[in-house]
Amino acid sequence: MGTLEHSSRKKIRRQNLTRLVIGSVGLVGMLGVAAVAPNVLTAMAKLGLLPNARQKESINRARDRLLKQGLLKREDGFLRLTPKGEAMFHRISSYDQATRKPPRWDGRWRVLIFDIPERRKGLREKMRRTLTAIGFIRLQDSVWVYPYDCEDFVALLKADFKIGKDVLYLIVEEMEGDRHLRKYFGIH
Numbered sequence: 001m002g003t004l005e006h007s008s009r010k011k012i013r014r015q016n017l018t019r020l021v022i023g024s025v026g027l028v029g030m031l032g033v034a035a036v037a038p039n040v041l042t043a044m045a046k047l048g049l050l051p052n053a054r055q056k057e058s059i060n061r062a063r064d065r066l067l068k069q070g071l072l073k074r075e076d077g078f079l080r081l082t083p084k085g086e087a088m089f090h091r092i093s094s095y096d097q098a099t100r101k102p103p104r105w106d107g108r109w110r111v112l113i114f115d116i117p118e119r120r121k122g123l124r125e126k127m128r129r130t131l132t133a134i135g136f137i138r139l140q141d142s143v144w145v146y147p148y149d150c151e152d153f154v155a156l157l158k159a160d161f162k163i164g165k166d167v168l169y170l171i172v173e174e175m176e177g178d179r180h181l182r183k184y185f186g187i188h
Contacts, residue, residue, distance in 0.1 A: 021062050091156060105147055105187045111170040112136065112144045112154060116163060123161060137184055147185050
C-alpha cells in the first residue's frame with residue numbers, strides 16, 4: 001500500500017472517530033438521557049463498538065484531541081460539548097441528513113455550480129473534496145450533480161465555507177445525456 005493510501009485511510013479513521021465521539025456526547029445531551037456523557041467509552045462498549053484495547057486507545061486519543069481543539073470540555077469528571085462542539089455536532093447531523101437516500105428518486109437533478117476565485121484555491125479544493133465525499137459527481141470543472149435533495153446541506157456548506165455568493169444551487173427537471181449519471185447513481 002502506498003503512503004498516500006495509508007495517510008488517506010488514517011485521515012478517514014480520524015474523521016470517523018471524531019464524528020463518533022462528538023455524536024455520542026451530543027446525542028446523550030440531546031436525548032436528555034443525561035445532561036452529560038459520563039464516559040463515551042462505556043457507552044460505545046455497550047453498543048458493541050469497542051471490541052479491543054487498541055480501538056479504546058484510538059478513541060482516547062480522539063477524545064484528547066477534541067478536548068485540545070476546544071470541542072469538548074470536562075466538567076465534574078464528565079464530558080460536555082462546548083458551543084464550538086455543538087456547532088460541529090449540528091454540522092455532522094446535517095451532513096448525515098443530506099446524504100440519506102430517499103426510497104425513490106423524484107426525477108430532478110441537483111446541480112451545484114461554483115466560481116471560487118484563484119486566490120482561494122485551497123477552499124476550492126476543499127469544496128471539491130467535500131462534494132466528492134457526499135456523493136456528487138463532477139460534470140465539468142465547477143459543475144457538480146447529485147440526484148437527491150441536499151439544499152439544507154448546501155446552505156450549511158455555503159455558510160461553513162463562507163462562499164455564499166460564489167455557489168449556485170439548481171434543481172433541474174431534465175438534463176441532456178443523463179444516461180451515464182443515472183447509471184452511476186443506480187437510477188432507472
